[in-house]
Amino acid sequence: MRLAFALEFVTIAWNLAEAAIALTFGLLAGSLALTAFGIDSLIEVFAAIVVVIELRGHAGHGEEHGPARNFLRLIGGSFFLLALYVLIEATWDLLAKARPHESIPGIVLTSASLATMWFLAAAKHRTGHRINCRPLIADSQETRLCALLSAVTLAGLTLNAAFGWWWADPVAALGIAVLAVKEGYEAVSGRHPEHH
Secondary structure, X not given: OHHHHHHHHHHHHHHHHHHXXXXXXXXXXXXXXXXXXXXXXXXXXXXXXXXXXXXXXXXXXXXXXXXXXXXXXXXXXXHHHHHHHHHHHHHHHHHHXXXXXXXXXXXXXXXXXXXXXXXXXXHHHHHHHHOOOHHHHHHHHHHHHHHHHHHHHHHHHHHHHHHOOOOHHHHHHHHHHHHXXXXXXXXXXXXXXXXX
């Protein structure tokens, strides 16, 4: 159980640092994809806190916590709001042909995040099955989704930097919106797919 808590605390610390860097450089570069990635990281921090609460209940052989479920609904709503914001901004950027600057720090960050999230997802999945902890197994799927989100953001940033394809950034942001809706649905419904 100690390892389960350690994995969640690493997730919280990583996402806090990730959010600060992504938001800073996303705003400096005018990159909607990187900014949305940073906002998503903040939401993920609160989601990881909910998992810690659920893990404490699991450790004490308790039932699902009502407050945790309510918190999950708030997190789900936050994901939906993020998706709506990104949809509006991405549509505007595409119509206005807004050209974000390239962001090398953003490329480095999302590359590191892709590797880190994939590693954390695998570790959570293995540990969750070993201690028979459903919240941790479900969270491993969320972390895999974060890795996919990192890949989508990285693709948009790289295409813009390498080829000057300005439209790749808002298109990547729309990909983030789709993933945010998926995360929001899972948080609100409590239906997290499990990998065996």
